[in-house]
Amino acid sequence: MGNTTSFGVTAVLALSVSATAAFADNVKIAFIDPLSGPFASTGTNGLHQFEFAAEALVNDKGGVLDGDMFEILAFDNKTSPKESLIQLQVAIDQGARYIVQGNGSGPAHALTDAIKKHNKRNPDSQVLFLNYAAVDPALTNEKCSFWHFRFDANADIKMDALTDVIAANEDVQKVYVIGQDYSFGKSVAEAAVANLAEKRPDIEIVGNELHPIGKVKDFTPYARKIVAAETDAVITGNWGSDMLGLGKAIIENGFTGPIYTYYAAGSGITGAFGETGKGTIRLIAEGQINPPATDEATAYYEAFRAKYPEGNIDQPRISNVIAMLAAAIEEAGTATDVVAVANALEGAEFDSMWGSKIIMRPNDHQAIQNMHIAVHTDDGITFDYDNSGFGVVTESEIEMAGMDSTSTCDMKRPK
Amino acid sequence: MDLILVNLIDGLVTGLLLFMLSAGLTLIFSMMGVLNFAHASFYMLGAYFAYQISLFMGFWMGLLIAPVIVGLAGAGIERYGLRRVHQYGHVPELIFTFGLALLIEEIVQFIWGKNQMPYSPPEILQFTLFSIAGNAIPAYKIFMLCMSMGIFIALLYVLTRTRVGMVIQAALSYPKTVEALGHNVPLVFMGVFGVGTALAGVAGVIAGPVLGTFPGMAFLLGSIVFVTIVIGGLGSLWGALVASLLIGWITTFAASYNVAMADILVAVGFEKPADLSESALRDLWSLTLPQIGPILPYLLMVLILVFRPYGLFGKRDV
Numbered sequence: 001m002g003n004t005t006s007f008g009v010t011a012v013l014a015l016s017v018s019a020t021a022a023f024a025d026n027v028k029i030a031f032i033d034p035l036s037g038p039f040a041s042t043g044t045n046g047l048h049q050f051e052f053a054a055e056a057l058v059n060d061k062g063g064v065l066d067g068d069m070f071e072i073l074a075f076d077n078k079t080s081p082k083e084s085l086i087q088l089q090v091a092i093d094q095g096a097r098y099i100v101q102g103n104g105s106g107p108a109h110a111l112t113d114a115i116k117k118h119n120k121r122n123p124d125s126q127v128l129f130l131n132y133a134a135v136d137p138a139l140t141n142e143k144c145s146f147w148h149f150r151f152d153a154n155a156d157i158k159m160d161a162l163t164d165v166i167a168a169n170e171d172v173q174k175v176y177v178i179g180q181d182y183s184f185g186k187s188v189a190e191a192a193v194a195n196l197a198e199k200r201p202d203i204e205i206v207g208n209e210l211h212p213i214g215k216v217k218d219f220t221p222y223a224r225k226i227v228a229a230e231t232d233a234v235i236t237g238n239w240g241s242d243m244l245g246l247g248k249a250i251i252e253n254g255f256t257g258p259i260y261t262y263y264a265a266g267s268g269i270t271g272a273f274g275e276t277g278k279g280t281i282r283l284i285a286e287g288q289i290n291p292p293a294t295d296e297a298t299a300y301y302e303a304f305r306a307k308y309p310e311g312n313i314d315q316p317r318i319s320n321v322i323a324m325l326a327a328a329i330e331e332a333g334t335a336t337d338v339v340a341v342a343n344a345l346e347g348a349e350f351d352s353m354w355g356s357k358i359i360m361r362p363n364d365h366q367a368i369q370n371m372h373i374a375v376h377t378d379d380g381i382t383f384d385y386d387n388s389g390f391g392v393v394t395e396s397e398i399e400m401a402g403m404d405s406t407s408t409c410d411m412k413r414p415k
Numbered sequence: 416m417d418l419i420l421v422n423l424i425d426g427l428v429t430g431l432l433l434f435m436l437s438a439g440l441t442l443i444f445s446m447m448g449v450l451n452f453a454h455a456s457f458y459m460l461g462a463y464f465a466y467q468i469s470l471f472m473g474f475w476m477g478l479l480i481a482p483v484i485v486g487l488a489g490a491g492i493e494r495y496g497l498r499r500v501h502q503y504g505h506v507p508e509l510i511f512t513f514g515l516a517l518l519i520e521e522i523v524q525f526i527w528g529k530n531q532m533p534y535s536p537p538e539i540l541q542f543t544l545f546s547i548a549g550n551a552i553p554a555y556k557i558f559m560l561c562m563s564m565g566i567f568i569a570l571l572y573v574l575t576r577t578r579v580g581m582v583i584q585a586a587l588s589y590p591k592t593v594e595a596l597g598h599n600v601p602l603v604f605m606g607v608f609g610v611g612t613a614l615a616g617v618a619g620v621i622a623g624p625v626l627g628t629f630p631g632m633a634f635l636l637g638s639i640v641f642v643t644i645v646i647g648g649l650g651s652l653w654g655a656l657v658a659s660l661l662i663g664w665i666t667t668f669a670a671s672y673n674v675a676m677a678d679i680l681v682a683v684g685f686e687k688p689a690d691l692s693e694s695a696l697r698d699l700w701s702l703t704l705p706q707i708g709p710i711l712p713y714l715l716m717v718l719i720l721v722f723r724p725y726g727l728f729g730k731r732d733v
Contacts, residue, residue: 044529221422221666228549241632241635248625253550267530268530268629
């Protein structure tokens, strides 16, 4: 009797395993980001970069394992945490085992919490969260999770790298910090002040202020104050139209020093700055676009251009996500057992075509990589943004930025 | 002192720009009796049309042609859309303009995409006209100033000194009587709507290069335009002017001076709590004027509605 039961169970198990194998031809990756609303351009551009990366880096090379193809499923979360959770459920129901998201730390927090719960309750359909752009430091510190991997440098690491460059510039004696009045703007300002105080106590913070997000029509009065403060450099975490409006107003008011930004490129911003921003706008980002770091990057960008003539590769880390995931799946020998894949990703080392080695730090799942400070210009541009002739050229490089940064992460690992 | 002068000029530019939008809106309100929610959308259309024209024929042709196209579109919408809806009353009209605003935004996104457009001031105006204590005043700003002043004077002249203007004013207050006297009132209404939207178009053409040309620009400016005409008094041109300038200066000065709420509270006699992070009112204590600057006009509107519901210069109740 006992034998019969165990035989039956084994048979069912065998059947179910073979059934899974039959359906597992595609590795489904759910892209959950805004595809409508005010940030739709960023989301759509990101989706194109994912689709292209999956095609060029995995599928055209014969896929992973025994020819399993990467498939990107797109879900619109309208930048809303609530909507993200609904889409997450739909994605899991459609068989996605890998979730990618990046625009906004609010949705990222919601997803990481929900995925933690889902994986605990549903051990046979666990999913991994590959975060390619949400930079709130909390996601790899107090809110860290085994299921979450961040491929972009977090806001603190970026500011650490940025202030290294500012500190090395003896001409900078005064710095003005301005940002949007919400969590990210505030954390940028705090990190800037703390880092500068430590690295260059002689630098005077001549201004540190926040403005309402998405409400300012004309940035001229803010620009007047910045110029009146006789600052040598400006730091801002602004994005979207707030970035463009602020930058234009400051430059129009006669400021010629560097404006250090996180997000002043692509999505029409580079095109709109054009000649006025030349030599003034600086950008901190992970990948090096100009000059192309490797021949592989040149070929990759050219192929992307051929497919999306209007598009920009403004988030080179997206190709790192796809390539590192593919490598981890190969190493784990499975695409369905995400714990094995996560273990392979943990501590993984990868040579990115964008000119950096990447290490996925095991204790907090934060990718450590080289940071690049680039300047907005039209000289020496191989790949411009927005078809404007202007683009970003790397000025300085910070190797393995944030390698020794501490993390408060206390990670709970599945047994 | 120097900064005050600079801020006065900046506020004047912002205020007059706002006036170009609110003038048309307030005239259209006097005529239809309902707010035109799509008014700021015509401002956006002006910017996009001018950008498109400037690619082929330069900025100046854009300035000339784009407002005309916007005005014609506005007149067409009045003739074939609003006039039909008018017979069903105010609520359908309101909903019609609301739907129109959404429609225009979608159309703009469909044609030009969701990105910022690289629309910039003409080369000839890209220089610093003069500086006050290190603060550059770009020539384009002064050009904006002159344009809006010119339009205001022309509008005032037409409305108060010409026969057409008198017919318009009469038609706004006593349409039945004017019609009985043999004037074509529907034509007057169509004209006013067309000119009002064309004014919004002009505002878009000259503001697009400095404030940015993107699908959110109508939404960003739309709410403040309503605030302006409510403060000024619905239907009053002078009210629109005064309120626009007031808002322009309030937002500019508020953004320029780092007045902290804590200083005000201490001056009034409150004692600052020793440990702010423990205080329930810590957000209030850490507030500064530039942080709330863009919200002040809304506060002013609430106060106006409470103490003077018909606005500064208005004759009728909101």
